[in-house]
Amino acid sequence: MGPRADAQSQAAFWRHRSSLIQRAFATLFLMSITATVEAGKIVLSADVAWPSGTVVRIEPVDEPPPALLDTLKDFDGMAGDLPADLAANLVHYVHGL
Numbered sequence: 001m002g003p004r005a006d007a008q009s010q011a012a013f014w015r016h017r018s019s020l021i022q023r024a025f026a027t028l029f030l031m032s033i034t035a036t037v038e039a040g041k042i043v044l045s046a047d048v049a050w051p052s053g054t055v056v057r058i059e060p061v062d063e064p065p066p067a068l069l070d071t072l073k074d075f076d077g078m079a080g081d082l083p084a085d086l087a088a089n090l091v092h093y094v095h096g097l
Contacts, residue, residue: 034061042058
């Protein structure tokens with residue numbers, strides 16, 4: 001096995017490793033999406049960039065999930081009594097420094 005074969009095997013290793021990292025990222029950070037079925041094919045929104053070969057689970061839903069804003073609206077205004085300079089002095093307020 002010469003230097004060229006060794007370089008080819010290293011390149012193949014890094015391509016495979018990159019593919020595994022992309023799949024792990026998709027699994028860990030892009031937990032779920034909502035897509036539609038059109039003409040028998042699953043159509044993802046344009047902002048979904050999962051790599052080819054990503055294994056998915058598909059199940060029908062009655063209605064789309066609520067928007068993030070709707071989910072978090074109950075928390076709106078709950079921190080109204082915080083000091084006005086909290087962002088500038090966060091370390092002081094958290095740690096007393």
